[in-house]
Amino acid sequence: MRLDEIVRALGLEILTPVADLSRTVDNGYTGDLLSDVLAGARSGDLWTTIQRHANVVAVAKVTGIAAIVIAGGARPSGDVLQKAEAEGVPILATPDPLFAITGRIHRLLFPEEG
Amino acid sequence: MPRLAFSVTAGDVETSGSASEEIASRVRALGIEEGLARRAGIVAFEGEMNLMLYAKSGGTVTVEILPEALEIVVEDNGPGIDDIELAMTPGFSTAPEWAIELGFGAGMGLVNMKNNSDHFEITSQPGDGTRIRCRIDRRTHAA
Numbered sequence: 001m002r003l004d005e006i007v008r009a010l011g012l013e014i015l016t017p018v019a020d021l022s023r024t025v026d027n028g029y030t031g032d033l034l035s036d037v038l039a040g041a042r043s044g045d046l047w048t049t050i051q052r053h054a055n056v057v058a059v060a061k062v063t064g065i066a067a068i069v070i071a072g073g074a075r076p077s078g079d080v081l082q083k084a085e086a087e088g089v090p091i092l093a094t095p096d097p098l099f100a101i102t103g104r105i106h107r108l109l110f111p112e113e114g
Numbered sequence: 115m116p117r118l119a120f121s122v123t124a125g126d127v128e129t130s131g132s133a134s135e136e137i138a139s140r141v142r143a144l145g146i147e148e149g150l151a152r153r154a155g156i157v158a159f160e161g162e163m164n165l166m167l168y169a170k171s172g173g174t175v176t177v178e179i180l181p182e183a184l185e186i187v188v189e190d191n192g193p194g195i196d197d198i199e200l201a202m203t204p205g206f207s208t209a210p211e212w213a214i215e216l217g218f219g220a221g222m223g224l225v226n227m228k229n230n231s232d233h234f235e236i237t238s239q240p241g242d243g244t245r246i247r248c249r250i251d252r253r254t255h256a257a
Contacts, residue, residue: 034163035222038156039229043148051217055163058131062138062155064148079128087135 001025001109003067003090006046010104012069012092015081019090023066028109030102034059041065046109048102052076060089067091069105071098118177122165127216130166133175134159137186144179150250153230154184157248160223161188167213168193169244183232184250194240202228202236 004021007014014021029041030048034055041047043064049056052074060068067090070076075093076084084091094101106113118140120133138155142148158175165173165188173190195201202224209219224246228234231248238244 032217033220033222034217035160035220035226038159039222039226043152049217053216054128055131055216058135058159061135062159063152087139 006108007092009108012094015091015093016085018085019088021090025066028105038063046105048098050074050098054080054083057084057087057089061087069094069101071096071101116179120175122162122172122175124166124169124172126166130162133162137177150184150252153250154186156230157186157227160227161246163218164223165190167209167218183252186248188246191243192241194242195238195244196240198236198238
């Protein structure tokens with residue numbers, strides 16, 4: 001499913017207006033431990049986390065993650081958002097807690113699993 | 115573009131990660147297969163975070179792009195690792211509380227570096243420094 005369709009369907013807030021939302025999202029990964037995300041996330045995943053410092057951009061860039069969804073209403077600093085735009089990593093935000101947004105994304109990507 | 119070198123500042127969370135980003139971008143720009151770019155990026159990122167978190171005066175990450183392999187060397191001037199076997203144990207970490215809250219210190223950094231390398235070598239002298247050399251063969255498609 002295209003990233004911009006997911007953004008619309010879930011009412012996610014786009015914090016990086018310049019970043020490209022036309023990428024296809026295949027799957028998702030949830031985690032706050034950066035090494036765990038590096039080991040487990042795949043290219044094209046949507047990454048849900050509560051982390052919001054500059055290194056999330058590096059983790060996304062290295063793994064080829066399609067976008068970062070920051071849960072729980074947290075917001076990165078302007079510097080982090082600028083860096084994300086420069087690196088072409090979309091950052092999205094939601095007031096939903098991590099558990100809820102992960103479930104909503106899963107339902108959207110894998111409706112047959114309920 | 116056979117060799118890229120970056121210096122990493124100790125304790126600087128906000129600028130750390132930029133070396134790995136650039137390494138991943140430059141490797142991809144060379145048309146190197148995505149799986150290899152990802153592995154090189156993971157190795158560089160974990161190395162970079164170790165320098166940022168633990169090296170007393172930061173250190174360097176060097177990437178050499180060879181026809182047969184990508185070679186990443188991470189070096190610092192101390193404090194060095196007392197027990198390498200213990201440091202390599204999944205889950206073992208000496209990260210401070212502030213770093214754990216930021217999602218570091220999972221005790222998976224060195225393990226991730228090893229798992230994403232075809233050849234992994236670590237040497238360390240307590241009080242002196244640590245050198246990690248990771249080689250990723252361009253002909254294999256592991257990890």
